[in-house]
């Protein structure tokens with residue numbers, strides 16, 4: 001079932017995916033989702049923030065059990081991060097129908113919009129807007145690499161950007177949320193198990209560092225006369241690595257924007273994005289504070305530690321594990337399930353083994369048999385929760 005979806009937004013040169021929110025590729029992914037919902041007779045809705053919901057049963061007045069994930073991707077990402085959760089959701093519904101199960105509660109499949117934040121820099125935008133974790137004014141004004149705002153691109157896609165923001169009506173339909181996701185690490189490989197359950201999501205954030213200098217000729221400007229912002233930028237990257245090693249956290253500079261960006265000119269400006277995460281919030285905060293001293297830094301997002309609902313977590317581990325409870329693991333990756341949990345929705349996650357642990361890369365992989373174990377585990381969990 002990943003097959004037809006795997007053709008949408010794939011860069012043939014690299015095998016990686018580019019699936020920016022509100023792009024033409026995103027529109028194709030939405031059509032795919034609508035088609036899968038229609039084929040199963042599910043009732044499709046799009047909320048004010050662009051999240052898609054496909055319902056088996058009517059959640060009006062009776063909160064349902066919701067599963068799903070996202071279809072957007074980091075740039076040059078893999079086939080599984082996001083899509084595996086959406087495809088498994090539909091496959092689990094098929095399995096329940098084959099088992100002759102009629103859920104005692106409404107059962108929904110969600111596709112959250114813009115989970116990766118590849119285009120506008122803020123991850124989990126769909127779930128953050130839904131739960132009010134990001135202010136609509138701020139979201140509307142975010143710009144992409146072309147200088148278009150979120151409001152511009154939503155308008156172009158036929159949506160109403162002035163309608164975005166916390167949506168209590170939609171939130172009220174979600175009684176429980178379970179997200180299945182490919183593991184982004186090697187925890188399950190080490191334990192020799194195909195499916196696991198999330199315990200916590202590490203606190204994490206993104207910060208933009210702006211270094212300003214003076215653009216100048218690379219040949220005729222003497223070194224002593226230069227004001228080159230690349231130098232403090234380079235020092236920041238090295239300091240981030242050293243500080244992260246010292247504190248036992250992770251820090252990454254994965255995106256840089258140069259202006260004017262000529263090979264034969266001293267740059268006038270460098271903007272760089274730092275991503276930092278760790279088990280302990282204080283270590284992450286201290287790292288950023290240390291790096292930010294004397295620099296121009298904007299916090300673009302911050303997500304405190306998320307502890308998933310303990311009762312639900314244990315129930316998932318029991319039901320999804322078969323004979324022995326599924327292993328329970330923390331993760332350094334952010335997810336919509338974390339945003340929902342932070343908003344007070346009972347939420348949990350199932351992870352499917354990733355043999356290499358590689359993620360956010362075309363090399364991301366999960367074995368077919370493990371994906372099938374994931375679908376069975378998800379179906380078992382949904383059947384249990386919908387009783």
Ligand SMILES: [Zn+2]
Pocket residue numbers: 070081082115181335
């Ligand atoms: Zn994901």
